[in-house]
Amino acid sequence: MKGGDHVQIQIDPVSAAPIYQQIRDRVVEAVAAGDLTPGDQLASVRQLAVDFGINVATVAKAYDVLRNEGIIRTNHKSGSVIARGPGTAPADDAFVADWSARLATLLAEAVAQGLTDAAIIERSTAIVDDFSARRSTSDTAKDSPS
Amino acid sequence: MKGGDHVQIQIDPVSAAPIYQQIRDRVVEAVAAGDLTPGDQLASVRQLAVDFGINVATVAKAYDVLRNEGIIRTNHKSGSVIARGPGTAPADDAFVADWSARLATLLAEAVAQGLTDAAIIERSTAIVDDFSARRSTSDTAKDSPS
Amino acid sequence: MKGGDHVQIQIDPVSAAPIYQQIRDRVVEAVAAGDLTPGDQLASVRQLAVDFGINVATVAKAYDVLRNEGIIRTNHKSGSVIARGPGTAPADDAFVADWSARLATLLAEAVAQGLTDAAIIERSTAIVDDFSARRSTSDTAKDSPS
Amino acid sequence: MKGGDHVQIQIDPVSAAPIYQQIRDRVVEAVAAGDLTPGDQLASVRQLAVDFGINVATVAKAYDVLRNEGIIRTNHKSGSVIARGPGTAPADDAFVADWSARLATLLAEAVAQGLTDAAIIERSTAIVDDFSARRSTSDTAKDSPS
DNA sequence: GTGGTCTAGACCACA
DNA sequence: GTGGTCTAGACCACC
Known part of the structure; x- marks a missing residue:
């Protein structure tokens, strides 16, 4: 960059x-x-x-x-x-605990609003995979910039 | 109840x-x-x-x-x-869009802090499964109240 | 209070x-x-x-x-x-590491300025003991306020 | 040198x-x-x-x-x-006063963060002793340089 | 040029 | 009443 x-x-x-x-x-x-x-x-x-x-x-x-x-x-x-x-670096334990609580609340909101369990997991996986894929692309782009 | x-x-x-x-x-x-x-x-x-x-x-x-x-x-x-x-009722589209954005931010935080993709999905699945299991238990309890 | x-x-x-x-x-x-x-x-x-x-x-x-x-x-x-x-709560490891480094620099300053090792330890001990003593007094004061 | x-x-x-x-x-x-x-x-x-x-x-x-x-x-x-x-030369009084105040603040930070009095003194002593030991080694080295 | 500190004063959220 | 947010603008430290 x-x-x-x-x-x-x-x-x-x-x-x-x-x-x-x-x-x-x-x-x-x-x-x-x-x-x-x-x-x-x-x-x-x-x-x-x-x-x-x-x-x-x-x-x-x-x-x-x-x-x-x-x-x-x-x-x-x-x-x-x-x-x-x-x-x-690996994630800090205190962070994971706090983050998990926030995640639970956010996922509960989706459940309450009628999203199916499958849809929720699908959405989470899609987001994580998207980040992962973009990281790979970014790495390549940095190795051989346009 | x-x-x-x-x-x-x-x-x-x-x-x-x-x-x-x-x-x-x-x-x-x-x-x-x-x-x-x-x-x-x-x-x-x-x-x-x-x-x-x-x-x-x-x-x-x-x-x-x-x-x-x-x-x-x-x-x-x-x-x-x-x-x-x-x-x-099925979830509202507007809600899903807004919720997804908030989920993306929360998951991004975990990724940035060093949680692995697998750990993040594992955590999400565990939370959703927990809600699901408790719903089943609740239903049974309501069928045969004290 | x-x-x-x-x-x-x-x-x-x-x-x-x-x-x-x-x-x-x-x-x-x-x-x-x-x-x-x-x-x-x-x-x-x-x-x-x-x-x-x-x-x-x-x-x-x-x-x-x-x-x-x-x-x-x-x-x-x-x-x-x-x-x-x-x-x-017990002190966090990351804090102790950072704090120790700052302490080393501060003690080095005293050594360089001519304070004897004994004087430095004496001063440190006196400060810690003073805090400790005041904590005890405070506890007593709170148990039986004036 | x-x-x-x-x-x-x-x-x-x-x-x-x-x-x-x-x-x-x-x-x-x-x-x-x-x-x-x-x-x-x-x-x-x-x-x-x-x-x-x-x-x-x-x-x-x-x-x-x-x-x-x-x-x-x-x-x-x-x-x-x-x-x-x-x-x-012996340390200047004004320096000792200023230095002691800074030391008190630094030690207070450790106390507040949960380090025990013993751990604090142990750490201070270890640092001073380390400086002292290295000074002795240095002196010897200077007596018989390479 | 960078970021850090501080002021005076405003508006909003929470309870 | 509490704290949180933001603005406009100033001065200072670091490099």
């Missing part, structure tokens, strides 16, 4: 989710999909703020959350880079 | 999650697990508020969310009853 | 250390000394901001750091309360 | 700690461990900058901090040399 050529992120200003959360979510998804891999550079807080027409502090907060999650690492000189991704 | 004999719900007053959200989550999970089935009566807003020692408005908000989600239906005379559950 | 009767915290506005860091440090020290024990209420962000003549966001950031460290827990209704202290 | 034969220093360019701080920390630790003793020559600012591929100003700032701490002394002709170390 060349300098200044950052991954595209889309923000929805009318969404109920706070902007900083949306930025965080998009970055996490990009990491899962291999669009961002450990070492990749993120846009600077000022750059993103200008792009989205939002405040620097809002982007800074998003990066702060990602830093606390161990997803990115920040350095005054070189800005923020991805520090964690699939295969970097 | 007889009147006054309501499903047990646990609220954690010091949790970071808002109380109304906790109530909503517990109800949704109870529906998914078959502890609450369509037609079941919910405790009244005032009753729940007293039980938990919280504000009536907080419970009202929780019920309001559930109503907007179509999970419960409220009648001024007969109070609130479960209106939706597994098997009641 | 009665409501509104919060632990005294002193801030030095001319210190090189950021204000939010000073607040965080004072709270951590109060926890170590037993002046604040799990369950104790912290002053609200607005209250502290007024007391110190600083911005709400600055206090919020201090509390945010403490929350990320697991020292406090925040709840919309009841504000922030102490969630961790000596004896609450 | 002969000129040009300098102590090895490792810098982590992606660390959150500023580079000048890392240089300063490594030098202080080297002094505490006896790898650098009063009179030892430090690499020139330009030399270090080239070695690490960093800016000259960054190294200059690190040396500036060390100079203010009295650890090194710089002479335009002969460059920078170590001016202070264990045994050179």
Whole structure:
């Protein structure tokens, strides 16, 4: 990935989710999909703020959350880079416990709304497989860029 | 289920999650697990508020969310009853789209934190299976009440 | 500890250390000394901001750091309360590793500046013992308040 | 130690700690461990900058901090040399006061995070003893150089 | 140029 | 009343 050529992120200003959360979510998804891999550079807080027409502090907060999650690492000189991704390190136990509880609630919502068990598993598998496939494609793309 | 004999719900007053959200989550999970089935009566807003020692408005908000989600239906005379559950009606397309997006974000978080694809699917399947198994048990229990 | 009767915290506005860091440090020290024990209420962000003549966001950031460290827990209704202290939970391995490195640097500084090994250990022991003694006194005080 | 034969220093360019701080920390630790003793020559600012591929100003700032701490002394002709170390001079009172405060904060952090008093003292003693042992080894090595 | 800190003041969510 | 979010704009540290 060349300098200044950052991954595209889309923000929805009318969404109920706070902007900083949306930025965080998009970055996490990009990491899962291999669009961002450990070492990749993120846009600077000022750059993103200008792009989205939002405040620097809002982007800074998003990066702060990602830093606390161990997803990115920040350095005054070189800005923020991805520090964690699939295969970097095994998941933390405390994280798994918390995450599982949130997953249970989300899956319960689908069950209650009438999705069949099969449909729910199918959907989950499809999402995970999609991430996996895109990671493979990304790797190839990085080996032989266009 | 007889009147006054309501499903047990646990609220954690010091949790970071808002109380109304906790109530909503517990109800949704109870529906998914078959502890609450369509037609079941919910405790009244005032009753729940007293039980938990919280504000009536907080419970009202929780019920309001559930109503907007179509999970419960409220009648001024007969109070609130479960209106939706597994098997009641096929899931709405709009819901599926929104839910899938949230699921993708949650699964992406796990991938980024180092959980393997297999572990993620295994966890999801276990949760869905657990709900399914508890629904079967619940049905049997209702066929032969104490 | 009665409501509104919060632990005294002193801030030095001319210190090189950021204000939010000073607040965080004072709270951590109060926890170590037993002046604040799990369950104790912290002053609200607005209250502290007024007391110190600083911005709400600055206090919020201090509390945010403490929350990320697991020292406090925040709840919309009841504000922030102490969630961790000596004896609450064993230390995390990752924390110990990071902390040890910082300790090594700080002790090296003393050695380089001419403090004898004995003086360094004496100072460390005195500090830890002081915290320990104050914790005991605090416990007694809370059992039989004035 | 002969000129040009300098102590090895490792810098982590992606660390959150500023580079000048890392240089300063490594030098202080080297002094505490006896790898650098009063009179030892430090690499020139330009030399270090080239070695690490960093800016000259960054190294200059690190040396500036060390100079203010009295650890090194710089002479335009002969460059920078170590001016202070264990045994050179008793510690300054003002330094001890400031250092003790920082130590108290760091130890408080460990107490709050659940380390036992014994573990904290054990860790501190181990670090000081390690420095002490390495100083002895260093002295011997200097008595009978290769 | 990068990110970090802080202010003053606004609006919203929660209870 | 509590805390959370966001803005506009400033200053500082690092490199």
